[in-house]
Amino acid sequence: MVLKGSQVALRAYRAGDAPDIQAWVWGDPAVVPHPAFWDHPQSLAETEAFLAAMMAPQPDPPLAVNLAMALADDPQARYIGGCGLHAIDWRNRNAMLGIVIGRPDLHGRGLGTEAVTLLLGHAFDALGLHQVGLTCFEYNERGLRCYRRCGFREEGRLRERRFCDGRFWDEVRMGITEGEYRSHADGR
Ligand SMILES: CC(C)(COP(=O)(O)OP(=O)(O)OC[C@H]1O[C@@H](n2cnc3c(N)ncnc32)[C@H](O)[C@@H]1OP(=O)(O)O)[C@@H](O)C(=O)NCCC(=O)NCCS
Numbered sequence: 001m002v003l004k005g006s007q008v009a010l011r012a013y014r015a016g017d018a019p020d021i022q023a024w025v026w027g028d029p030a031v032v033p034h035p036a037f038w039d040h041p042q043s044l045a046e047t048e049a050f051l052a053a054m055m056a057p058q059p060d061p062p063l064a065v066n067l068a069m070a071l072a073d074d075p076q077a078r079y080i081g082g083c084g085l086h087a088i089d090w091r092n093r094n095a096m097l098g099i100v101i102g103r104p105d106l107h108g109r110g111l112g113t114e115a116v117t118l119l120l121g122h123a124f125d126a127l128g129l130h131q132v133g134l135t136c137f138e139y140n141e142r143g144l145r146c147y148r149r150c151g152f153r154e155e156g157r158l159r160e161r162r163f164c165d166g167r168f169w170d171e172v173r174m175g176i177t178e179g180e181y182r183s184h185a186d187g188r
Helices: 015-025 044-055 111-126 141-149 178-187
Strands: 008-011 065-071 079-089 094-101 131-137 153-164 167-177
Touching: 008 111, 015 044, 015 079, 044 065, 065 111, 079 111, 094 111, 111 131, 111 141, 111 178, 131 141, 131 153, 141 167, 167 178
Parallel strands: 094 131
Antiparallel strands: 008 065, 065 079, 079 094, 131 167, 153 167
């Protein structure tokens, strides 16, 4: 699957992505300064296990959509990050969204906003979902702004759930419904 925007393309993961994932996502504390999903530097074997999980066949209907990000004008579509929908609940037509851009030099240039918008289009138009949620820590101002720009609204907070830089921070829960996505898209 390829979802293409003006700056980014979302494609399936491929076996050759492991070194870029290792170098860009897990190797640079500037990317994820306070990692939520791991607590130690990842070995290549661990990265390959992660990649295998991303590439594993999904049931039909799928429980997750895992996509790699590439620059739209890169003919090799080299990995720059990943995004996806997980915990897809088909009965209630909702899912959770996640994203990481692995190269800090590409942060703050609108790629995240474009990727999330592409993914929401896929969620609502192709998969027929009704609501997409996410969580983001309070200190991640860039993430929070990116999600708001895509039409997400704050739904609540798990207070002081995360300790870093000498204090506790809230975990912010955000969400967007199909209707909100469509009115947001109309307003763009
Ligand atoms: C979070 C992330 C996906 C956002 O993607 P991005 O391409 O960097 O974001 P965009 O450029 O599309 O939008 C960033 C928004 O934050 C603002 N911003 C940029 N740099 C910022 C900074 N250092 N601090 C606060 N806000 C910042 C931008 O002005 C923009 O807001 P606006 O649209 O209201 O002007 C990306 O930065 C990333 O992968 N970060 C590391 C991993 C991560 O935090 N993942 C999300 C976990 S919930």
